[in-house]
Amino acid sequence: EDKVVQSPLSLVVHEGDTVTLNCSYEVTNFRSLLWYKQEKKAPTFLFMLTSSGIEKKSGRLSSILDKKELFSILNITATQTGDSAIYLCAAHDEKLTFGTGTRLTIIP
């Protein structure tokens, strides 16, 4: 059975801190790993990773994939209160298999 595990489940940090969110996966016909930010309703697309070792960056967010060890990390530097959300990772074969998410809370 396809499985995606995220850690930690919950994280509370102060504004300005750097955080690392973890995602491990086991899917049969892996194509890519996607990260989403879910604030109120819709998961908002952040990154799609297909190749190992190539870091993707968007502002203060970055992500990298390790296809040998079957995990990905999402880094957020200089966190802001607007970064508070649930961060979801999903492994893509013919469908997206989601993890439970990491609930990130940024304290001003």
Added chain:
Amino acid sequence: EPEVTQTPSHQVTQMGQEVILRCVPISNHLYFYWYRQILGQKVEFLVSFYNNEISEKSEIFDDQFSVERPDGSNFTLKIRSTKLEDSAMYFCASSEDGNTIYFGEGSWLTVV
């Protein structure tokens, strides 16, 4: 920025009734999906749709569910004879190439 739009945002229905959830995918996208998220649980795959037919469906997507693309823009999910356990947020999603997948705001279905 183009986005996936869904209606209604919230629907309350009585057990046993039929509901239709509507979605307008991003205009040049070819792959369409429905996912759902029961309160407090993971986002779960229901069905994918490409070239006017279902390409993949999960165990959840049984005979109670159907999808349709009735015209060039809408993509609908029909749930027949709703049950209490169908209460969830239903997300429509679309993709241009089947790789990067964009989600709508969701339709919150409450079955009473």
